[in-house]
Amino acid sequence: MTQPCISVIIPTFNRAASLTRLLGSIEAVEKPEDYSVEVLVVDNGSTDETENLLETEREKPRRFSLRALRERQRGKANALNAGLAAAQGTIMIVIDDDVTVDPLCLVKHVECHLTTDFDAVQGRIMPGLDPDGNPADPQRLLEYNIPVTEHGESACEVAGLTGTNMSFKRGVFENVGYFDGRLGPGASGFSEDTEYSIRIRNAGYKIGYAPQAIVYHELSPARYGRAYNRAVEYRKGMSRSLYRRESVLFRVIPKLIARCVAYVVYRALGKAQKAYKTEGRIMKCCGYLVGRLRKAGVRR
Numbered sequence: 001m002t003q004p005c006i007s008v009i010i011p012t013f014n015r016a017a018s019l020t021r022l023l024g025s026i027e028a029v030e031k032p033e034d035y036s037v038e039v040l041v042v043d044n045g046s047t048d049e050t051e052n053l054l055e056t057e058r059e060k061p062r063r064f065s066l067r068a069l070r071e072r073q074r075g076k077a078n079a080l081n082a083g084l085a086a087a088q089g090t091i092m093i094v095i096d097d098d099v100t101v102d103p104l105c106l107v108k109h110v111e112c113h114l115t116t117d118f119d120a121v122q123g124r125i126m127p128g129l130d131p132d133g134n135p136a137d138p139q140r141l142l143e144y145n146i147p148v149t150e151h152g153e154s155a156c157e158v159a160g161l162t163g164t165n166m167s168f169k170r171g172v173f174e175n176v177g178y179f180d181g182r183l184g185p186g187a188s189g190f191s192e193d194t195e196y197s198i199r200i201r202n203a204g205y206k207i208g209y210a211p212q213a214i215v216y217h218e219l220s221p222a223r224y225g226r227a228y229n230r231a232v233e234y235r236k237g238m239s240r241s242l243y244r245r246e247s248v249l250f251r252v253i254p255k256l257i258a259r260c261v262a263y264v265v266y267r268a269l270g271k272a273q274k275a276y277k278t279e280g281r282i283m284k285c286c287g288y289l290v291g292r293l294r295k296a297g298v299r300r
Contacts, residue, residue: 006032006106007089008039008064011071011079012097013186016049018218025100027063032110037064040086042071044079044186075186076163077179084173093167099215100128108213109167112155118208119172120200122158123165125149128216136219142276145228146217151209158209161200163193165215168200176203182242189235195243226279233280237287241295248292256285 008026012019019041026039043050054068071082080094093109095101105123112121125147127136136144147162163184176199184192200207222228246252259282266275 003034003036004091005036005038005089006091006093006110007083007087008037008093008095008106009080009083009087010039010041010095010097011044011076011083012041012046012050013044013076013079014046014048014050015097016046016053018098019050020053021100021218022095022097023057023066029101029103029105030107031063032107035091035110037106038067038088039064040067040069040083042069042079042083044071044076045074073181075181076184077181077187077192079186080163080184080192081178081181084178090170091167092170092173094163094165095215096164096217098220099125099164099217102212102214102216105165105213105215108210112208112210112213113167113169116155116208117206118155118157119205120161120168120197120207121166121213122149122151122161122207122209123167123213123215124209124211125162125164126214126216128218130219130221134219140273142273143224143226143229144219145223145225145232146219148217149209151211153211155211156209158207159201160197161193161207163196164217165213166193167213168205172200172203172205176200176205180243183239188239188242190232191236191239191243194240198243226276229276229280230283233283234287237284237289238291239287240284241288241291246288248289252285252288252292256282256289259285 031037041054058066058068069082069086071079091113109121109123129135147164149162151158179192180195182188183195259278263275263278266278
């Protein structure tokens, strides 16, 4: 009988140092019993030392097979699609290149698939360390502008996936298909995972949360603060306009007005973290509106 396989797919672009740390952490993970593991790194046209790094890593003795792929068409979604096309696994695990994985990460992804009726699984994403080795200040967590997923300490059903740490069965991919190449980093900026989650749910599959399938997201000073947050949320709104249609008059504009009012109130009350989050939501509404206007202009 053929041994079932886990495919760990890592899209990467110009993060050789981060990728080095990630691959080192994968070498230290606990291997799920009765499964083989393959690691597929998809270089999305990097211009740093990524190509040389992967050549070096492939020549090293490794616990798991490492396959280095190259996808020249820019965009994380395109890199993911190249990885999915080459993957042999019965379970696909997608991990971003700027994290390190907990030793039990793979085991807990598989365990969640085997012991629940979830077809796709969101792992936990926690803040890691900054370049000086310092942890995040929990009182200012939003200001690091990293994805953090916290849905409690027990497995539960959730609405969607964050592509930094997620998995799904091969049958989900075979039914739902590839990621939308218009979305995600290198294209619209964001939302390739959100749009894929919508298609997963529309196909009748369940998405679950595995709290012990943990990755640690590195902290980068280049991402800190309000300016970065505003730009990110604006791009998220622009991305959303590509795959969702919400009523501008009856939904988007009322939300924008309500959030502007809430922002003023939070600032007046000195609730800095709530004001920070609300400011981002305002920019997301603005990005969505601009995206819809651009699409309307193209149609004309």
